[in-house]
Amino acid sequence: MTPDDSFTSGVTRPAATQFNFNELIFEDRVHQCIYTEEAIFREEMRKVFGGVWVYLAHESQIPKNDDFVASKLGLRPIIVVRDSTGRIRALYNRCTHRGSTVCRQQQGSAKSFSCPYHGWSYFNSGKISGVPWPDGYADDFSDPKYNLAQVPRVQSYRGFIFGTLNPDMPPLKDYLGGVKKPLDEWLDRHPGGKLTFCDANRLKFNGNWKLLYDNSADGYHVIFSHRSLLAMENRLNEGDDEDKGMSYYKSSPDKAPFYVKVFENGHHYKDKRPAVDTSPGGLWAIEGPHPGMEHYEEIIREKLGDKAGSVLDIASSEPVNINIFPNLHILGNHVQVSQPVSLTETDTTWWGTAVIDDEDELHGCVDAVNALRMRTQESFPNFGELDDLMNFEQIQTGLAGVEDEWVYMHRGLGIPGRIKRDTDGYLIGPPTDEVFLRETMQVYKRLMMNEPNLVIEREIEATPD
C-alpha cells in the first residue's frame, strides 16, 4: 500500500482517481466533466482544498486571545481560534468521541468548547480537558489521540490566515510567491498598511466553485456581463464628467495599457491602475455615485484642501483584482472568499474592509472615509456580481448538454508577441486574454493528478513551521 491510496491511519482509500486529467485539460480547452462530475468534486476537496494553502479567516475577526470564528477547509468544518496563549490554530469542529460539532456559533470568545451531545470538553488549544464520569473508561485521556484534530500547518501573511493539511507544501510565503507584491501594495495604500473586516455582502450561486475562479481575472466579460452596471453608473454624467467605474473597458481593451499577470500556483492579478489617473483624487473622480458621497466629500475638501484628493482615494475602489488560488480574491476594497458547498453550489462572501488610522494619517477624516467606504463597497455586489453569478449558474445549466464536451479558454493563444514575460519571468497579457485561465488549469491539472499525503495534528505542544 502506498500513501497515495490510504487514509492517514493506513485504512485503504477508494482509488485515488478514475480520471485521466491529461485527457480532460489541454492548453486551449477543458472537458465539461471537471464542472459536472461528483467524483471530481470529491477529489478536489482533498487535492485542492487540503492539498494546498487555503484561506481560512482574517486576523481582525479574532483580535483577542480566546476569540474564535467558524470557517471551512473545503467541506471540513473548522474553528479558527486565537488560543489562550495567543497562538492561532485551526481546529476541526468535530468531537473526537462521536463526531458532533463542538462549536455551533459563527464567531465569539471561548476558553473551551464542550460537546453538547455527551459533554466531552476541550481547551481552545484543542487539548481534551475532561469527559463526564471518566471512571467508566478503562483508559485515561492523557493520550493525544483524544484531543481535537487540527490543521497541522496554519500560517498568516499580513493578517490573512491560511491552512494546509499537506506537509509537502512550501511555507505560505513561498506558496504565495509573486502575488505577495500586489497584495502588499494593496495593503500599503492604507494607513499603517492594515485593514479590519466590517461585515460582508454574502452571496451564493448554484454552480461549481471553479466558475468563480475562472472569472476572477477575466477582463473579457466586463462590458457584456456588467453592461447594466456600466450604464447605471454613468446615467447621470453630464458635460465634462469623467466616465465612472469600469468604463475603461469600453473601447479596445485589448490595446489598453492595463494587463493581466500570472504568478505561480494559480495566483494571478489584473492591474487596471495603468488605465486610470492615479494622481491624487484620480480614483475618486471615477468612483460611481453612492450614498453620502457629496456630503462627506465637501467636509473632507473643506478640512484638508489640497490633501483631500489622496484621502478621498482611500474611500475609492482600488482598480485591481488579486486572485489567490483557490479561494481568496482581493478586488476594489473587498476581500472576497469563495467556499464550495457542493458540486453545483458555491458561497461567495464579500468582506468589507475599514481603515484603522492609529497615526492620524487621514488628518481626522477616518470616520468620514469609512462611512464612504461602506457605501462604495456595497455597490458591486448589488449591481455587478449578481449578473456574473447568474451567468455562472447558466454555465452550469448549459454544461448539462454533456455530449458537447469542451469549454474553450484560448483567447490570446498562438498570437505571436501577445503574451510577454516580465523581468521576474511572470506571464503578462492583455486584460481580455484567457492566459490566466490556461495557466491556472495547468496548476489544477498537476494537483488533480497526484494524491497529496494529508495529515492532521493532535499533539498540542508541537510547533508547526
Added chain:
Amino acid sequence: MQHDPSRTSYYVGDHFYQSLVDSYADWQTDDAEITDPDLRDTCRMLLEKEARLLDRNKLDDWLTLYVPECLYWVPATPHGGDPRTEIAVCFDDRRRIEDRIYRLQNEFAWSQRPLSRTARLITNISAFSTKDPDTLMVRSTFLTNEFQAGDKRNYTGWYGHKIGFIDGGWKILVKQVNLIDCDQNLRNLSIIL
C-alpha cells in the same frame, strides 16, 4: 442651497446616520403602540399598497410612496447595526434606489432576465408613536415568494417602516428590511424586498 437628492447625496451624513440608529432602537414598546383603528388601518393600507405595486413591478409608482430624502435599508446584521461601520445587504438613498430601478428596467441586468414574479404577504402590522406626532414607526412581518427561471424561493423577516405625515398624507421615510437570514449567503437577491 437646495440639492436634488435624485442627483446628489448631501443628506446621508452623520446626522442622518445617527437619527437612523436612534430611530431603530427601542421603539417597539407596548406603551407606544397605537390602538386607534383608523390610524392602524391607514398604516396597513400604505404597506399593502407598497406590496401591491412591487408585485406588479410598478417600480416608478412604488417610489412615489417615499419622501425625496428616503432610505431603503437591508442590514446584514440581525440587529441592524451601525451602517457607518458595517456593510449592509442594501443601503440605498434616493439616488441609489433610482439606480436600482434604472438597472432593473435595463434589459441587460442578467440577474433579472427573465424578470422575477413575486407574491408578498404582509401581516402582524403594528404601529408605534414617536416623540414627533407626525412620525410613526410601523412593524410588520413579511413573506415574499419569488419565482424565477423555474425556481421558487422566499424571503422572510420583518419590516420596520418609518413614516411621516407630509402635505396631507403619509409617506415612507425609511424602510428597514430585517431578513431572518440576513447574515447568511443569499442567492440572487436582485428584487426589491
